[in-house]
Structure formats: C-alpha cells, structure tokens
Amino acid sequence: KNQVEQSPxxxxxxxxxxxxxxxNYTVSPFSNLRWYKQDTGRGPVSLxxxxxxxxxxxxxxxxATLDADTKQSSLHITASQLSDSASYICVRGVGENNxxxxxxxxxxxxxxxxx
Amino acid sequence: xAGVTQTPRxxxxxxxxxxxxxxxxxxxxRSVSWYQQxxxxxxxxxxxxxxxxxxxKGNFPGRFSGRQFSNSRSEMNVSTLELGDxxxxxxxxxxxxxxxxxAFFGQGTRLTVV
Numbered sequence: 001k002n003q004v005e006q007s008p009x010x011x012x013x014x015x016x017x018x019x020x021x022x023x024n025y026t027v028s029p030f031s032n033l034r035w036y037k038q039d040t041g042r043g044p045v046s047l048x049x050x051x052x053x054x055x056x057x058x059x060x061x062x063x064a065t066l067d068a069d070t071k072q073s074s075l076h077i078t079a080s081q082l083s084d085s086a087s088y089i090c091v092r093g094v095g096e097n098n099x100x101x102x103x104x105x106x107x108x109x110x111x112x113x114x115x
Numbered sequence: 116x117a118g119v120t121q122t123p124r125x126x127x128x129x130x131x132x133x134x135x136x137x138x139x140x141x142x143x144x145r146s147v148s149w150y151q152q153x154x155x156x157x158x159x160x161x162x163x164x165x166x167x168x169x170x171x172k173g174n175f176p177g178r179f180s181g182r183q184f185s186n187s188r189s190e191m192n193v194s195t196l197e198l199g200d201x202x203x204x205x206x207x208x209x210x211x212x213x214x215x216x217x218a219f220f221g222q223g224t225r226l227t228v229v
Binding site: 036042043044045046049089102103104105106107108 | 119148150157158159160163171173205207217218219220221222223
C-alpha cells in the first residue's frame with residue numbers, strides 16, 4: 001500500500017479557474033512534506049516544502065497546506081494558466097534522524113488546463 | 116549556476132547487460148539521491164549519497180548500486196539488466212542532507228532495455 005495517496009488522479013479545468021489537489025499520507029514520523037510539479041519528460045521541480053510544524057506555505061499562485069493531525073495536505077492553485085498543465089506530486093520526506101533525502105512519492109495528479 | 120546534469124539523456128541496452136548513469140550535482144551540493152520512475156510504480160527512491168557515503172537506501176535489489184566521488188559527482192550502476200528496468204532514472208542534489216533542504220532534480224536518463 002502506497003504510503004502517500006493523491007486525489008484526484010486527473011483533473012481538467014479551464015484557464016483562470018482555481019483548483020485544489022489532495023494528498024493523504026500514512027506512517028509517521030516524517031521530516032517534511034513536499035509538492036513537486038513535473039512536466040512530461042522532465043525532472044520534478046519543487047513548489048513547496050513544509051516541516052511538520054508548518055501548516056501553510058505559499059509560492060506565487062501555489063499554496064500548500066498541511067494538517068499533521070489528519071495526515072492530509074492540499075495544494076491550491078489560483079488563477080490557473082496553460083503552463084500549469086503537468087503532474088503534481090506529493091512527497092513525504094523521511095530520513096534517519098530526520099536527515100537525508102529519502103522520499104516517498106505519491107502517484108501524482110495529472111492536471112490539464114484548457115483555454 | 117548550472118543545474119543538475121545527467122548523462123546520457125537516452126540509453127538503449129540489451130537484457131543481461133550492465134549500465135552506468137552519471138549525475139553531476141549543482142556546484143557546492145554534497146547530497147545526491149537517485150530515483151526510478153516508471154508508469155506503473157511512479158517515482159521510487161533508490162539511494163542517497165552524502166560526502167561519498169551512502170546515507171539512505173530504498174528497496175531495490177543488489178543489482179542497483181551507486182557511488183559518489185570526492186567532487187560530489189555520482190554514478191549509478193545497474194547490472195544484469197531486466198526488461199522491467201526500463202524507466203526514467205532521476206537524480207537530485209541538495210546542499211546538505213538536512214531534512215527540509217530543497218532537492219533539485221536533473222532531467223533524467225531514459226533507459227530502455229530490449
């Protein structure tokens with residue numbers, strides 16, 4: 001069972017609209033919760049990184065939230081643009097003694113923004 | 116500042132062969148981690164190196180190995196290739212191995228095993 005689950009699997013929205021992507025993770029502890037954007041055929045690009053003590057982090061039109069009690073995170077995209085079409089991956093960072101770049105990845109949400 | 120560079124970008128190998136992939140991290144970064152991405156399994160962690168030492172390891176067979184050199188460049192080796200090893204292999208570099216340090220990914224090496 002994947003320790004990080006995302007919903008929806010795919011999403012289609014019109015340009016200019018907002019959307020929210022969901023992430024549920026299991027198993028504690030974790031050192032950080034990340035969101036990445038991955039364009040087809042390219043490496044992931046970091047959007048936000050949150051430690052367990054943070055509950056929100058913004059990066060331009062992207063805002064991530066984290067509820068450590070319910071083990072849920074969300075990524076809200078405001079005023080979507082065509083260039084937002086990509087896969088959005090939720091990532092749980094783990095590591096021995098809270099160090100290390102050992103990640104557990106969610107399956108991703110495929111977002112398509114239409115004109 | 117140059118990003119993470121992976122070479123080669125594309126590779127075709129025959130089942131049973133071995134392959135070596137290279138990753139040059141961002142200048143000054145000492146942590147390099149490797150990942151496998153397939154349509155069926157998504158992204159999976161292979162291993163992480165920091166200052167030439169393997170710090171973390173994922174659940175992959177011993178056919179997958181790696182190393183890091185004193186200049187932080189890293190190589191990943193896969194021996195006795197199987198069809199299922201066909202994947203996009205990504206590496207990421209970080210300034211340190213601290214828990215909330217941002218990881219920068221390369222463009223990946225697309226390996227096809229025939």
